[in-house]
Amino acid sequence: MALLIARLIVIVLGGYALIGFIFAIAFVISGVERVDQNATGSTRGFRLIIIPGVAGLWPVVLAKWLAARRGRHAGYIGSATSDMSLHLRWWLVMTPLLILAFIVALINR
Amino acid sequence: MSVAYRTVQWNAHKRVYDLVIIAGIGLYLALFMVVGSLVWRGDHAISLMILLIRAFGTCSVVMLHLVLCIGPLARLEPRMAPLLYNRRHFGVATFLVGLGHASLVLLWYHGFGVISPPVSLLASNVQYRSISAFPFEMLGAIALLILFLMAATSHDFWLANLSPRVWKRLHRCVYLAYALLVAHVALGALQSERALIYPTILGAGVVLVSGLHLAAGLRENRRNRQRRVEAVSERWINACNATDIEDGAAVTVTLPTGERVAVYRNGTNLSAISDRCAHQGGPLGEGRIVGGCVTCPWHGYQYRPEDGQSPPPYTEKLPTYRATVNAGRVMIDPLALPPGTRVEPARIDEVNDE
Ligand code: FES
Numbered sequence: 283m284a285l286l287i288a289r290l291i292v293i294v295l296g297g298y299a300l301i302g303f304i305f306a307i308a309f310v311i312s313g314v315e316r317v318d319q320n321a322t323g324s325t326r327g328f329r330l331i332i333i334p335g336v337a338g339l340w341p342v343v344l345a346k347w348l349a350a351r352r353g354r355h356a357g358y359i360g361s362a363t364s365d366m367s368l369h370l371r372w373w374l375v376m377t378p379l380l381i382l383a384f385i386v387a388l389i390n391r
Numbered sequence: 392m393s394v395a396y397r398t399v400q401w402n403a404h405k406r407v408y409d410l411v412i413i414a415g416i417g418l419y420l421a422l423f424m425v426v427g428s429l430v431w432r433g434d435h436a437i438s439l440m441i442l443l444i445r446a447f448g449t450c451s452v453v454m455l456h457l458v459l460c461i462g463p464l465a466r467l468e469p470r471m472a473p474l475l476y477n478r479r480h481f482g483v484a485t486f487l488v489g490l491g492h493a494s495l496v497l498l499w500y501h502g503f504g505v506i507s508p509p510v511s512l513l514a515s516n517v518q519y520r521s522i523s524a525f526p527f528e529m530l531g532a533i534a535l536l537i538l539f540l541m542a543a544t545s546h547d548f549w550l551a552n553l554s555p556r557v558w559k560r561l562h563r564c565v566y567l568a569y570a571l572l573v574a575h576v577a578l579g580a581l582q583s584e585r586a587l588i589y590p591t592i593l594g595a596g597v598v599l600v601s602g603l604h605l606a607a608g609l610r611e612n613r614r615n616r617q618r619r620v621e622a623v624s625e626r627w628i629n630a631c632n633a634t635d636i637e638d639g640a641a642v643t644v645t646l647p648t649g650e651r652v653a654v655y656r657n658g659t660n661l662s663a664i665s666d667r668c669a670h671q672g673g674p675l676g677e678g679r680i681v682g683g684c685v686t687c688p689w690h691g692y693q694y695r696p697e698d699g700q701s702p703p704p705y706t707e708k709l710p711t712y713r714a715t716v717n718a719g720r721v722m723i724d725p726l727a728l729p730p731g732t733r734v735e736p737a738r739i740d741e742v743n744d745e
Contacts, residue, residue: 285506288513318552320396327398328548335543346552370608372566377601380573384597387577388590390522 302337309336309343316350317343394704396548408477412484419453420446440499447492448580452572454485455538456596459569463607465689469677472688479545482565486542489535496528527579534571537564555669573597618645620723627715627722630654633661633739634719641685643676646725651676652712654721655685655696660736662696663712663723669694669730670707698733716740 310329314321321328336343399405423446431437437445458481464471501511516526541562550558573593581590623629630644636656643653643666651666653676664685666676673689680686684693684702694701699709708731713724715737728734 284514284517285510288510291513292507292509314548318396318548320394320551321548322395324396325398328396328546331398331546332543332548334539335546335549338540338543342553367608367612369563369604370612372563373601373604373608376566376570377605380570380597380601383570383574384577384590384594386522387574387581391582391585 299337302340303333305340305344306333306336309340309347313343313347313350317346396546404473405477405480409480412481416450416454416484416488419450423449440495444492444495444499445580447488447495451485451489451492452576452593452596454481454488455565455569455572456600458482458485459565459600460603463603466607466674467603467610469688475673475689476691482538483542483545486535486538489531489538493531493535522578523582525578527575527582530571530578531575534568534575537568537571541565541568550670555671559672569600615645615649615651618643618651620644620646622647622725623722626724627717628725630663630714630721630723632719633716633721636661636721639680641676641678642721643674644723646723648725650725650727652723653678653685654714654723655680656739657683657696657736659739660696661714661716661721661739662734662736663714664694664696664699665710665712665727667709668692669709675709697736698731700731 310333314324314329314332424442427437427442427445431442458478461471461474461478461481465475497508497512501508501515504511506514512528512532516524516528518524518526541564544553544558544561553561576593577590581593620628620630628644628646630652631642631654633656636642636654638656638658641653641655643651645651651674652663653666653674654661654663657680664675666674668675668687668689670687670690670692673687673692675685675687675694678686678688680696681693683695685696686693692701692707693705694707694709697711699711701707710727710730711732711734712727713734715722716739721737
């Protein structure tokens with residue numbers, strides 16, 4: 283059973299990555315300029331370097347590519363204080379959890 | 392910043408930064424191999440491959456700790472900001488070293504059987520209810536997947552196309568990767584290595600990273616409270632004394648809405664822009680005016696103070712705020728104007744009777 287599930291996971295992930303890789307090649311050849319005008323005249327190295335990201339996030343990139351004709355603006359990053367308090371809250375939760383996990387792991391050695 | 396993308400926008404600082412990273416990795420691996428072969432010998436002797444696996448694994452753990460310390464250190468001590476400048480290359484290097492560790496593990500422990508190495512990794516241990524025999528490799532694999540996504544989206548192309556907000560959120564997943572990595576080591580290597588030195592080192596790392604992040608977060612919260620300014624009328628907020636602002640620098644205030652505004656002085660002109668850099672949220676109020684433009688202390692993005700726009704050919708924009716001077720006090724209209732809106736600068740000698 284474990285072997286069957288493992289095989290399934292590998293097939294699904296492998297299929298996702300393979301589709302992503304093929305899509306990424308097509309995207310860097312003919313889609314990237316439509317999605318982002320700063321890619322016009324970009325170097326070959328730039329196109330190569332974005333291939334892993336495009337392959338990993340291909341559904342997102344595909345949606346961008348399809349929506350490219352409608353035009354978009356990247357938007358602004360947002361308010362500073364909300365970001366910092368989110369950061370603080372994250373670490374207030376994570377610190378005790380990390381310490382707890384660490385202690386449990388040590389006790390069970 | 393915008394304009395035609397290149398693989399890397401190299402400059403002298405980045406070259407030195409990368410050289411230090413590569414030399415540091417090489418030195419660490421070499422030292423680990425030498426010290427490891429001296430420590431693990433006789434009854435405890437391990438093969439060269441396992442020594443390599445440990446060298447790469449510990450190196451990526453150390454690197455992730457360092458990467459995570461840079462952000463809060465730069466917030467606590469502005470002189471550390473140059474470390475932030477090329478942090479993304481440090482992150483990519485961390486992923487690559489982690490990938491080296493994972494590849495060696497797959498090859499050594501799962502590469503010589505009849506089933507494929509990834510299937511073998513997933514199926515060989517499924518004791519998810521046990522603590523001491525937990526399949527800790529899966530935690531490392533998920534952490535590596537997160538680091539891959541971060542490394543793969545580290546180019547500015549992704550920042551512009553995922554939007555800065557989504558990009559920042561995606562890259563904040565590094566905290567999750569860190570938690571998974573700590574669990575990976577605690578449930579893996581620490582279960583077999585009984586000596587006290589190993590949990591002590593990891594524990595110190597956790598305390599250091601968490602402590603720095605908590606200290607930076609608490610300090611920012613305190614500063615936001617201290618910088619909070621109140622409305623004096625329906626329209627205007629009393630920000631500071633005009634003379635408090637040094638020429639070429641800014642005073643940062645927190646509006647009642649929670650937004651932070653940097654009030655910059657350029658000669659006798661005063662302009663108010665968002666404190667948050669459009670690139671990765673750097674504190675613009677801690678920057679300087681260079682060549683007539685506000686310059687972010689983190690990676691050097693520039694904005695014109697009067698309209699919050701990066702000078703051509705760049706296209707980044709910040710929200711701006713109306714400002715005026717009344718009896719020597721700087722007043723700000725708390726309503727943020729759309730990014731890139733031009734606002735006539737207030738003059739430091741201006742008198743407004745509103
Ligand atoms: S945060 Fe990168 S330049 Fe401002």
